[in-house]
Amino acid sequence: MASAISANRAELLAIANAVATEKMIDKAIVIEAMEEAIQKSARNRYGAENDIRAKLDPRTGDLRLWRVVEVVEEVEDYFKQVDLKAAQKLDAAAKLGDFIVDPLPPVDLGRIDAQSAKQVIFQKVRDAERERQYEEYKDRAGEVITGVIKSVEFGHVIVNLGRAEGVIRRDQQIPREAARVGERVRAWIMKVERQNRGPQIFLSRAHPEFMKKLFAQEVPEIYDGVIEIKAAARDPGSRAKIGVISRDSSIDPVGACVGMKGSRVQAVVQELQGEKIDIIPWSEDTATFVVNALQPATVSRVVIDEEESRIEVVVPDDQLSLAIGRRGQNVRLASQLTNSAIDIMTEAEASEKRQKEFAERSKMFEEELDVDETLSQLLVAEGFSELEEVAYIELSELAGIEGFDDELAEELQSRAAEALERREEAARELRRGLGVEDALAEIPHLTEAMLVTLGKAGIKTLDDLADLATDELIAKKRVEQRRRDNSTPQRRSERAEDKGGVLGEYGLSEEQGNEIIMAARAHWFEDEPEVSEEAADADSSQ
Numbered sequence: 001m002a003s004a005i006s007a008n009r010a011e012l013l014a015i016a017n018a019v020a021t022e023k024m025i026d027k028a029i030v031i032e033a034m035e036e037a038i039q040k041s042a043r044n045r046y047g048a049e050n051d052i053r054a055k056l057d058p059r060t061g062d063l064r065l066w067r068v069v070e071v072v073e074e075v076e077d078y079f080k081q082v083d084l085k086a087a088q089k090l091d092a093a094a095k096l097g098d099f100i101v102d103p104l105p106p107v108d109l110g111r112i113d114a115q116s117a118k119q120v121i122f123q124k125v126r127d128a129e130r131e132r133q134y135e136e137y138k139d140r141a142g143e144v145i146t147g148v149i150k151s152v153e154f155g156h157v158i159v160n161l162g163r164a165e166g167v168i169r170r171d172q173q174i175p176r177e178a179a180r181v182g183e184r185v186r187a188w189i190m191k192v193e194r195q196n197r198g199p200q201i202f203l204s205r206a207h208p209e210f211m212k213k214l215f216a217q218e219v220p221e222i223y224d225g226v227i228e229i230k231a232a233a234r235d236p237g238s239r240a241k242i243g244v245i246s247r248d249s250s251i252d253p254v255g256a257c258v259g260m261k262g263s264r265v266q267a268v269v270q271e272l273q274g275e276k277i278d279i280i281p282w283s284e285d286t287a288t289f290v291v292n293a294l295q296p297a298t299v300s301r302v303v304i305d306e307e308e309s310r311i312e313v314v315v316p317d318d319q320l321s322l323a324i325g326r327r328g329q330n331v332r333l334a335s336q337l338t339n340s341a342i343d344i345m346t347e348a349e350a351s352e353k354r355q356k357e358f359a360e361r362s363k364m365f366e367e368e369l370d371v372d373e374t375l376s377q378l379l380v381a382e383g384f385s386e387l388e389e390v391a392y393i394e395l396s397e398l399a400g401i402e403g404f405d406d407e408l409a410e411e412l413q414s415r416a417a418e419a420l421e422r423r424e425e426a427a428r429e430l431r432r433g434l435g436v437e438d439a440l441a442e443i444p445h446l447t448e449a450m451l452v453t454l455g456k457a458g459i460k461t462l463d464d465l466a467d468l469a470t471d472e473l474i475a476k477k478r479v480e481q482r483r484r485d486n487s488t489p490q491r492r493s494e495r496a497e498d499k500g501g502v503l504g505e506y507g508l509s510e511e512q513g514n515e516i517i518m519a520a521r522a523h524w525f526e527d528e529p530e531v532s533e534e535a536a537d538a539d540s541s542q
Contacts, residue, residue, distance in 0.1 A: 026128070031058050033124030038065070046104065049079035067102040071095065133164040134199035137192045144213045145203070146186050152179050159185060159203060166201035174205050174237040174273050186271065188213055205272075208232035211240055214271055218264045219257055221246075227253045230282040233336035237273055241293060241333045243282035254279045278333075286311070286338065293334035297323035300347060310341045314350040361385050368419040369412060378403070387423075391416035424448050436460045443519045445512045450503055457502045465520040468502070474513035475501035 020027040038054040042065055046052060051068045069080055071087040071094050082102075087094040094100050147159035147166060155170040157179045168187055173179070187203035188210035204210055212229045221227040231243040244253040257279045258265050265277055283289040287302040290311055297319045303312040315323045323344050324331050335342045345353070358380055365376035368387055382401055384390055390398070391413055399409035427448035431441075434455030439462050441451060459465055465473075501513075508516075 027058065029128040030125060031056050033128075036124060038063070042104065051080055052104065065104040067104055068099055069102055071098045071100060130198040134192065134194050137164060137189070137199060137201055138194075141189050141191050142209070143189050144186055144210065144217070145189055146184060149179055149181050149183050149185055151181060157185075159187065161201065164199065164201060166203040168203045168205060172202070172204035172206045174275075176237060177205070177273050186214075206234065206236035208234045208240070211242070211268065211272065211275075211277070214268045215242070215257060215264075218267045219259070221251060221253075221256045226251060227256055231337045231339075233333045234275070235329055235333060237275055239276045239278070239329055239333065240272075241278045241280060241337050243280050243289065243293070243337055245282040254281055280337075286340075290334065290338055290340075290342070293337045294323050294330065294342075297330065299323070301350070304340075310343060311338065312343045312345070312350075314345055314347060317346045317348060320344065320346050357385075365390075369415045371412075371415075387416045387419050391420055427452050431455055434460065437462065440465060440520075443516055445508060445516055447506075450506055453505075454502060459502065462520050462523055466517065466524065468517060470510060470513040470517055471501060473501045473503055473517065474506075474508040474510065475504050 017027060020030045035054045035056050038056070039052055042052045042054065043050060046067070053066055053068060055064045056062075057064075069082045069087070071084055072081045073084065073096060075081045075083050082090075082100070084094065084096060087098070087100055090100055090102055145161060145166070147161040150158045150160040150165065152158070157168040157173065159166045159168060166187070166189070168179075168185075172190070179185070185205075187205050188207055190202045190204045190207065193200045193202070209232075211234060212232050215229060216222045219227065222229065226248050227244055227246050229242050229244055232240070233242075234240040242257075244257055246253040246256070256264075265279065269275060269277060278295060280289075280292045280295060283292065286304055290302050290313060291299045294313065294315075297315055299313055299315055299319075301314040303314075304310075305312070313323070322330070325333075331342050331344055358377075361380045361384075362373065362376045364387075365371065365379050365384070366373055369376070369390070378401070379390065393413075395406070395409050395413065398404065398412065399406045424447075428441075431448055431451045432438075434452065436451050436455040437460060440446060440454065440460075441448070443465075446454075454460070454465065459468070503513075
């Protein structure tokens with residue numbers, strides 16, 4: 001580039017063409033970079049205070065250099081201004097206020113100036129190349145692309161994509177997959193970001209979407225939209241599950257994905273380094289889909305808790321290990337596939353749990369309603385689990401239970417209401433003992449039990465509550481599925497919980513949470529001085 005500045009016209013154009021072709025950028029950008037470099041060098045020679053312009057003709061290679069000066073009556077800046085008499089020597093038609101051109105002779109750049117010009121041109125070309133790469137790849141996120149491994153740096157694989165470079169970070173690689181420089185590799189474009197050092201193209205071979213795209217390439221029915229992959233989950237390099245559905249009842253989605261003698265699925269398996277793939281028919285019925293997702297294990301019963309987004313699955317004793325899988329892999333993938341926490345238990349455990357719940361609820365009704373064991377057990381057998389259900393159910397429904405009449409139903413509802421009042425009073429006393437302000441009890445949706453929970457969490461004033469975000473107040477905890485650790489004979493129940501909101505256990509909606517927070521913040525605005533209409537009008541007129 002150093003010779004580009006002092007070269008003849010033909011050489012200047014030849015260099016501009018060569019750089020534009022090599023970097024795949026517009027020739028006009030290279031010409032502009034050369035002009036900027038020449039301007040910078042000319043300012044170094046004639047003085048940085050001058051407003052010097054350069055123009056390189058892209059067709060002929062002619063280079064013009066000039067200084068722009070303003071015509072003024074009295075010169076204050078001799079670098080950028082000229083008086084009328086001197087201006088009319090350059091341009092007879094010049095008048096005050098005009099900007100005129102003062103031609104300059106071409107500069108003969110020394111070694112230092114040439115190096116400086118070279119830096120300017122390189123930087124301009126580099127910026128243009130980065131912008132071109134970003135524009136080319138910014139809308140390609142979600143595609144599968146093929147490249148050549150250029151290098152491996154700190155465990156991250158750098159891939160040459162032809163006109164740009166991508167990176168497969170360590171956490172997006174298939175475990176134990178060897179990356180060899182010079183090998184071709186396919187990956188899924190996760191995202192493209194514009195950064196100071198150029199566009200960053202992040203690739204992945206571990207994402208479930210990569211597997212879905214591979215199936216779309218191998219299975220024409222998926223590419224055409226006849227078969228859809230509704231859900232996918234992966235344990236990269238080990239095992240994966242996909243849920244598929246067919247829009248055409250005559251086409252079996254599982255068989256189409258497997259292919260003749262397994263040819264289609266095997267092509268995907270080989271690309272994913274032997275990852276075993278379970279292809280499962282997807283169903284809108286959550287229970288059916290969970291049963292399918294836990295294959296090859298047999299499921300006896302599925303209980304869905306929609307509020308907690310949890311699923312309880314009961315399996316025969318001899319199916320427990322199969323349902324859980326090695327190190328919990330099968331149930332973990334099924335959980336990801338259904339987007340719900342799955343709790344697996346045996347028939348014996350489920351029976352024990354039911355008996356325990358039955359006994360606890362019966363005992364609660366027996367004590368709170370002051371009834372005998374037979375009556376309390378009858379209530380539980382009829383599906384009652386909470387005092388609120390007894391207190392607020394339609395009287396006719398309660399009286400309709402075999403062996404009940406209107407008088408007994410009224411008495412039970414009366415006792416349930418009294419028991420709830422006793423609970424509320426006990427919670428109120430406990431709340432006050434914790435130092436929770438009475439003002440919090442006036443906020444909608446908050447019960448005394450909730451206020452006790454807030455008090456135990458250190459939230460005792462309106463300001464304490466107002467400082468919370470809605471998620472910090474109502475977000476539910478997510479519970480990992482229960483599983484067996486195959487390395488030990490003893491089963492363990494994993495309860496790695498994400499920290500939820502303070503009142504996450506009460507099932508408040510987001511709308512209710514917002515109302516609670518806004519009600520707690522209301523007093524912040526009550527203290528603001530009111531502005532009279534006259535004062536507001538006076539301020540607006542100033």
